[in-house]
Amino acid sequence: MKRVITIIAALCIGLVANAQQALWGGPQVESPVINADGTVTFRYQAPKAVKVEVTGDFLPTQKIAGEFNGQKFEYDAPGVRELKEGPRGVWEYTTDFVVAPEFYNYTFRVDGLSVIDPNNVFVNRDVASLTSVLLVPGERADLYAIHRVPHGSVSKVWYPSATAGFDRRLTVYTPAGYETSKAKYPVLYVLHGIGGDEDAWVTQGRACQILDNLIARGEAKPMIVVFTNGNISQEAAPLENSMNYTRPTMQLPQTMEGTFETAFPEIVKFIDGRYRTIAKKQSRAICGLSMGGFHTLYNTLNYPDLFNYSGMFSAAIGVSDPSVSPIYQNFDAKLDAYFAKKPALLWIGCGKTDFLIQANRDFMKKLDDKGYKYTYLETEGGHIWKNWRIYLTEFVPLLFK
């Protein structure tokens, strides 16, 4: 046995030594640490730094005044805290409050420059930014954690898009038991926000964990979940498309001018052809965040026979231009036609300080005036993933009952 240990140690040494990928270049300091009293400590080693700060959504937000195109607005910016330098140049900050259960993102600012936590291997990519990740378990955040429950399969599959003229990538969740059952399943389509892609809900949104856990608790029906890529000009997420390691760009063309919605039925057709779905309106749902809420709205209104359940999460309502696509024309008539078919659920969620709250309230006023029913959840905070995860956990249990 000693020989094995020695040789394994030698192997590891070999890896340290040889690995040009620095296989074992492990943590220098421990960060972040969830302390027994519920506070969290962040550490960053930088003996020559002058100032080290941490910022992230675990901190209370601060109001910042902004102006764009002559339009003034106020927004919630993430809080910032300074770390204090200790021995060996290790800077440290411990929250003076218990950090509530949640899936958080944070970064350090070292002399003003943003860096992720080099001692935390857990990182999320959101469009072109990386952030470090901290999961504080408990309460609703338990739905975001991985438990020893039956897990669905998560697949990256490619569908031929006649509209785009090339194959495009989808993320597809099939619930535990799908492969061994002969049953047909309902389908939920989940759409990302501007700049996101088919990975966003799976990484930042924790959607597959939410589904696994809700299904295991008996709080949601087993369902197939399809995460689309709403950037119709893009084959797949950055890193996963034929642009390879080209830097992702901020705003992609053709995201909000009708093409994605026009092409949406080809995705539904592909999914119904590939998977054992219940291929009818009663068993089909759609939801999305921000731009994905906008896409959800127009997919819902333009295809009133496709979706029985629709969820608009912090939806970018009121930004469509009818001149760019028939998809955005005859809004009121489409709205009437949609409700005439008695959909099972129109669900709306928005944060109190979301910059889109007024647009959502205007839309709900229109629904009220017309006497159309919907479900509304207003939460604290703004246009943030925390809210979108909450909305998903609230929306999914209502489906396919």
Added chain:
Amino acid sequence: MKRVITIIAALCIGLVANAQQALWGGPQVESPVINADGTVTFRYQAPKAVKVEVTGDFLPTQKIAGEFNGQKFEYDAPGVRELKEGPRGVWEYTTDFVVAPEFYNYTFRVDGLSVIDPNNVFVNRDVASLTSVLLVPGERADLYAIHRVPHGSVSKVWYPSATAGFDRRLTVYTPAGYETSKAKYPVLYVLHGIGGDEDAWVTQGRACQILDNLIARGEAKPMIVVFTNGNISQEAAPLENSMNYTRPTMQLPQTMEGTFETAFPEIVKFIDGRYRTIAKKQSRAICGLSMGGFHTLYNTLNYPDLFNYSGMFSAAIGVSDPSVSPIYQNFDAKLDAYFAKKPALLWIGCGKTDFLIQANRDFMKKLDDKGYKYTYLETEGGHIWKNWRIYLTEFVPLLFK
């Protein structure tokens, strides 16, 4: 149209402003840049830094003498280059050589502390370390790039491990056409090295790109590829198991004491049950790197009726202890029994400066002495992913002919 642009811009601003995830906190400087002359420029902004260096496998290695347990050894360490400070505290280094096509990893060292490139969103996790990634296209590296060819599906699926007592995760590649065909497919099992997991070959190894491209070129048969997790005590990769965001540890228990190999048939059984496989030896292959080469060797010898093709990539040969498991006993008798059944291929690859080269040569001498046939490829360099990608591209075309 102007309205749409304004509102999309406002949306983006809203995202910048509100997103506590800093959705659009884009690049501060451009790095890395592949220049027209084939050199590569790396940049890092740090006005207050004293010294900024870059290290990675794009640089020539340097010989370093080491000692462990009284045993002296020499190893290839990655080269290091200093960046020079320019305007706005932007440090810069341009290679004085053309960087050959390859999939590279690199990191910066800022005042001695390792950091990934904050301007490069492309990052690989290898066990507990993050590195920035650079793909220089061309030559063999074209096999590592994503092209507009038919793409296989890549799925994360869970199998019930009776041995482990819990569900465990596999990555499964099904080739383009699998879902629409009724055909049965051969299966290749691909095993990672020490500390790795079911993600390693897919991220660092570029295995799914290699398969897509070789199949599209007609240089490999369409096949199912299964990436196992060789740490039998672990459900899944870090982040994807019920330890959630617990820091990954270096050496996991039960990786090289026979349990994984003893339990391997339950994976084969699961795959043959779940997928349309050709469930016989002629259509089954296995390969692995380092510890995965070790696992490959013992799976091959202990189950001479399972695998017709075996690939040992920089295999950790000669480190087994017969006292810990029957899997490691009667080596020579098993070797004889294996060759008596006339396997189609035993393929061995190793780097000239790999610390395991002598162990591999000793093993091949034994094969030579016994008159057993194998295929051997010796490459430049050491125990590095560059070699393992090369070995996979050489091994896969030989399968199932």
